[in-house]
Amino acid sequence: MEPAGLERLLRRARRRDPQALHKLVDMYSARLFGLLYRLTGSRETAEDLLQETFLRVVRMIPEYRHGGRFEAWLFRIAANLARDHARRQKRRGRPVALDGPGGAGGPGRSDLADTGQPDPVGELLKKEAEQRVSAVLQGLAEAEREIILLRHFSELSFREIAELLDIPLGTALARAHRALKRLKAALGEEV
Amino acid sequence: MDRQFEQHGREVDRRLADLAEHLGAPAPRRERIAAIKDAIDVEARRLRRREGRIVALRPWIGAAAALLLTVGLSLPFGPGGYQALLAADENPEVAFGNWVAALDETGERFARLFDDDWCLGADGPNGQENTDVGDSLDSLEESLESFERIVGA
Numbered sequence: 001m002e003p004a005g006l007e008r009l010l011r012r013a014r015r016r017d018p019q020a021l022h023k024l025v026d027m028y029s030a031r032l033f034g035l036l037y038r039l040t041g042s043r044e045t046a047e048d049l050l051q052e053t054f055l056r057v058v059r060m061i062p063e064y065r066h067g068g069r070f071e072a073w074l075f076r077i078a079a080n081l082a083r084d085h086a087r088r089q090k091r092r093g094r095p096v097a098l099d100g101p102g103g104a105g106g107p108g109r110s111d112l113a114d115t116g117q118p119d120p121v122g123e124l125l126k127k128e129a130e131q132r133v134s135a136v137l138q139g140l141a142e143a144e145r146e147i148i149l150l151r152h153f154s155e156l157s158f159r160e161i162a163e164l165l166d167i168p169l170g171t172a173l174a175r176a177h178r179a180l181k182r183l184k185a186a187l188g189e190e191v
Numbered sequence: 192m193d194r195q196f197e198q199h200g201r202e203v204d205r206r207l208a209d210l211a212e213h214l215g216a217p218a219p220r221r222e223r224i225a226a227i228k229d230a231i232d233v234e235a236r237r238l239r240r241r242e243g244r245i246v247a248l249r250p251w252i253g254a255a256a257a258l259l260l261t262v263g264l265s266l267p268f269g270p271g272g273y274q275a276l277l278a279a280d281e282n283p284e285v286a287f288g289n290w291v292a293a294l295d296e297t298g299e300r301f302a303r304l305f306d307d308d309w310c311l312g313a314d315g316p317n318g319q320e321n322t323d324v325g326d327s328l329d330s331l332e333e334s335l336e337s338f339e340r341i342v343g344a
Contacts, residue, residue: 016235016238016239018231018232018235021228021231021232021235022228022231025224025227025228025231029219029224029227030218030219033216033217033218033219034215034216035216037216037217038214038216043217046219047219047220047223050219050223050227051223051226051227051230054227054230054231055230055231055234058231058234058235058238059234059238126212129213130213130215133210133213133214148207149214151203151204151207152207152211152214153216157200158196158200158203169196170196173196173199173200173203176203176207177199177202177203180203180206180207180210183210184206184210187213
């Protein structure tokens with residue numbers, strides 16, 4: 001959506017116009033859910049946090065000023081909610097839930113983007129790789145995981161992500177670099 | 192420095208692009224999206240109503256403040272000041288502190304009740320309203336008693 005269109009939509013959303021708010025859900029829920037799913041490792045949790053993200057948008061949007069990018073504000077809300085959730089889980093001593101592909105609430109291949117012609121062997125290999133990526137992602141330090149996933153799902157620049165996380169740009173890049181190195185090492189030659 | 196950062200960013204992006212196909216995520220379920228939209232509608236309606244009530248109440252709040260000011264200005268501050276109006280064994284600072292604390296609590300309780308739509312008679316979770324209303328009225332009464340003690344009414 002072009003900036004003027006988004007500005008008009010946000011003006012209506014500020015008045016809490018239901019149609020404008022629904023449009024924001026349609027526009028951003030896939031990417032937000034992807035981020036939350038990969039941050040939490042659980043479909044149920046990610047869907048709950050997605051709802052909470054949009055409820056916060058409804059509550060806070062009158063205070064939002066369209067100066068920077070709306071995405072930065074939106075993804076900050078989602079990332080903060082995921083962080084709070086992780087802290088609560090840690091305090092309760094619960095490990096992060098990792099939904100297995102195809103398992104209850106897990107990302108079955110059929111849920112993922114359509115890749116064209118079915119190829120059972122290829123699909124299986126991909127599924128395994130995704131499972132490994134999920135496990136490796138959950139093994140990364142929270143701050144490293146957050147940067148990689150924010151860059152992937154939010155499409156914000158590293159500079160915007162650094163601002164969003166309130167860290168220097170150099171730190172953000174160093175964390176991303178470290179995380180990718182670990183991911184690559186854990187996945188071997190696959191990537 | 193900026194150019195170094197840019198180069199570094201591009202390098203990270205290149206590596207991330209290699210991983211992109213593994214970072215795919217499922218889509219949220221359609222029924223959950225529908226539930227989210229319903230929840231948004233409920234919340235938006237609640238907030239619009241609340242804002243409407245605040246706008247409607249604003250003149251009354253102003254009038255109440257003016258009334259309090261008038262009462263305060265017309266207090267009979269005779270010899271001995273307001274201390275003469277307190278009970279003999281009452282410390283004025285403690286009494287004033289209690290009154291302010293009771294007012295704060297009352298304000299918070301009423302704000303919470305307001306948020307929960309009690310004023311419109313909506314049912315809240317677990318039938319909590321009656322207890323909340325009772326507690327709020329108790330704390331209002333407490334604050335008024337403290338105020339009466341201070342002004343000697």
